[in-house]
Amino acid sequence: MLITNADTSNVATSQKVTNDALVKNNPSINNPMKNSKNTPHITVAENTPTRPVTSLAEDCGDSGGLAHPVPKSGPDMRHGIALYLEGVSVWFDSFRALNDLSLYIEAGELRCIIGPNGAGKTTLMDVITGKTRPTKGSAFFGQVHNLAKLSTEEIAEAGIGRKFQKPTVFEKFTVLDNLMLAAPKDKRVSKSWFTRIDAEIQDTLDSTLEQIRLKELINKPAGLLSHGQKQWLEIGMLLMQRPKLILLDEPVAGMTDAETEHTAELCLRLKKNHTLIVVEHDMTFIDAISEKVTVLANGAILAEGTLSEVQNNEAVIETYLGR
Numbered sequence: 001m002l003i004t005n006a007d008t009s010n011v012a013t014s015q016k017v018t019n020d021a022l023v024k025n026n027p028s029i030n031n032p033m034k035n036s037k038n039t040p041h042i043t044v045a046e047n048t049p050t051r052p053v054t055s056l057a058e059d060c061g062d063s064g065g066l067a068h069p070v071p072k073s074g075p076d077m078r079h080g081i082a083l084y085l086e087g088v089s090v091w092f093d094s095f096r097a098l099n100d101l102s103l104y105i106e107a108g109e110l111r112c113i114i115g116p117n118g119a120g121k122t123t124l125m126d127v128i129t130g131k132t133r134p135t136k137g138s139a140f141f142g143q144v145h146n147l148a149k150l151s152t153e154e155i156a157e158a159g160i161g162r163k164f165q166k167p168t169v170f171e172k173f174t175v176l177d178n179l180m181l182a183a184p185k186d187k188r189v190s191k192s193w194f195t196r197i198d199a200e201i202q203d204t205l206d207s208t209l210e211q212i213r214l215k216e217l218i219n220k221p222a223g224l225l226s227h228g229q230k231q232w233l234e235i236g237m238l239l240m241q242r243p244k245l246i247l248l249d250e251p252v253a254g255m256t257d258a259e260t261e262h263t264a265e266l267c268l269r270l271k272k273n274h275t276l277i278v279v280e281h282d283m284t285f286i287d288a289i290s291e292k293v294t295v296l297a298n299g300a301i302l303a304e305g306t307l308s309e310v311q312n313n314e315a316v317i318e319t320y321l322g323r
């Protein structure tokens with residue numbers, strides 16, 4: 001699809017006036033990386049099942065408030081693992097929201113995380129995105145991105161995108177405006193004398209619209225979209241940042257059955273090019289998308305396996321599903 005000059009001029013105008021305020025108010029829009037330098041590659045054993053080996057002090061160490069170097073290249077997933085969490089605990093005073101949790105997500109995997117209220121699912125997502133620091137343990141994205149030491153902006157820049165449960169699209173702006181505002185700032189429009197979209201962004205825009213199936217609605221204000229369409233638009237806004245790992249927090253909450261079905265199809269499409277972690281309570285949806293399911297309870301992993309395996313697990317039945 002080609003977006004013409006006329007189509008995009010309103011994007012450039014609206015950006016001029018609102019970019020700074022919008023970006024400030026929306027963490028999902030563009031996260032410029034600071035202090036970017038190459039980090040030395042950490043060598044690991046050939047058949048490593050897990051992450052690079054670092055000292056515990058380094059794993060849990062506070063960055064002292066300073067930004068740590070973020071490798072300019074994307075995450076190194078040559079060992080096939082996108083995310084390594086080892087022995088992660090998060091304590092709020094004496095309460096353990098996560099308790100010695102180890103989780104490995106393979107590159108290209110779609111992992112579903114389920115569990116009762118208060119199990120620690122949100123805290124887990126917060127650790128992965130840097131919102132909450134592990135009290136103990138280590139968290140790596142690929143081989144070199146130490147999530148315990150990077151800021152939320154650096155983690156987003158490294159390729160982890162998160163969609164929160166509540167859609168936060170800009171209602172007065174069109175679908176196209178919302179997507180363009182989510183594109184990396186330096187690539188939104190070219191610096192040439194006439195307004196046109198950077199070729200790379202055009203490609204990303206085309207593939208995003210293809211994925212989220214909102215091509216016909218690009219000029220519609222986001223406020224007029226259905227709840228489901230807003231959620232898909234927000235997923236599209238994530239895609240504009242070309243994340244490698246996408247976290248979806250209860251993506252089908254409040255959706256109709258048809259929207260839930262569409263979202264399942266969207267997740268399966270996304271899986272072709274991304275690693276996904278989906279937290280959801282809706283078992284019909286989980287059944288439609290899941291390969292491996294992790295059940296959390298009391299901040300720890302209660303069971304892992306296919307949906308039917310975990311559904312037949314005694315401890316899961318006792319703690320979560322009920323008899």
Ligand SMILES: Nc1ncnc2c1ncn2[C@@H]1O[C@H](COP(=O)(O)OP(=O)(O)OP(=O)(O)O)[C@@H](O)[C@H]1O
Pocket residue numbers: 092095096097115116117118119120121122123124
């Ligand atoms: N900042 C905090 N301070 C104190 N306790 C917290 C804090 N954040 C979370 N908790 C507690 O940690 C536990 C895990 O919370 P979390 O939100 O991660 O669970 P959850 O599995 O996402 O639950 P839900 O399905 O209801 O969203 C809860 O008991 C919660 O009250």
